[in-house]
C-alpha cells in the first residue's frame with residue numbers, strides 16, 4: 257500500500273505544526289523531520305517526500321493525501337477469503353481500543369460456519385480497517401443478530417486498575433481473548449478451529465496466561481481479519497461496541513472523545529483537564545499512555 261507523497265512548502269509548514277509535539281531529533285542529512293508516536297512515524301525527506309509508517313500509517317497518510325488533493329489509493333481488497341478455512345466452523349477473536357487513549361478495550365470472539373458464508377458475503381463483511389464508523393455501526397447492528405458472539409468490554413477504570421497492578425497491554429489482551437474464547441467454546445462444542453488475530457508470539461501469549469488454564473488449541477494469524485470472516489466479524493462487532501462506549505463516555509463528559517492517540521486527542525484531553533481536572537481521566541482514558549504525560553507533565 258502506498259503511504260507517501262511529495263509535499264509543497266505551504267502544506268509542509270502545516271504538517272510540521274500539526275505533528276509538532278511528536279518531533280524527534282535526527283542526524284540523517286537526507287531527512288528534514290521525523291515525527292514519532294506510539295502508532296505512527298512520519299518522515300519528511302530533503303526531497304520533500306513524506307513517508308508514513310506504523311500501524312496507523314494509512315490513516316495518517318489518508319488525512320494528508322486527501323487534504324493535498326492527491327489521488328488516494330484506497331486499500332487493496334486482497335481478502336478474497338479464498339482458502340481452506342471456509343470449509344471449517346471457526347471462532348475468530350479480535351480486539352480494539354488498544355491504540356486509543358480514550359475509551360475501553362473491547363475483545364470479541366465470533367462464530368462463523370460454512371453455512372453463514374454467503375450471508376456474510378451479502379452483508380459485505382470484510383476487514384474493518386477499511387470501513388467508516390457509520391458502516392461499522394450499520395454492519396455491527398446486523399451482525400449481532402446474525403451470528404453467535406461473545407464480547408468483553410474492559411472499562412478505562414478497570415484497565416487503569418490492572419496496569420496499576422503491573423499488567424501490561426499484551427497480558428490484558430491475552431486474558432480477554434482467552435476469556436471470550438472459552439465462553440464461545442463452551443456454548444459451541446462443534447467448533448473446529450479457533451483463530452486469534454496475532455498481537456504477540458504464541459509463546460508470549462501462553463506465557464502471559466501461565467497462571468491460569470488457558471484454552472490452548474489456537475491458530476494464530478497476523479492480519480487474520482482478511483484470512484477468515486470469523487475474525488472480520490469479531491473485529492466489526494468489537495469496533496461497534498467500542499463506538500457505542502465512546503458515545504456513552506462522550507455524553508457523560510459532554511465532549512466528543514476522539515479515537516487514537518495523536519495530536520487531536522491531546523487537544524481534547526487538555527480541554528477536559530482544564531474543565532474537570534486530572535482525576536476524571538482514570539474513568540475515561542488509559543492513563544499509562546504517553547498522552548497523559550504530554551498533557552499533564
Ligand code: MN
Nearest residue numbers: 350351453454
Ligand atoms: Mn487485531
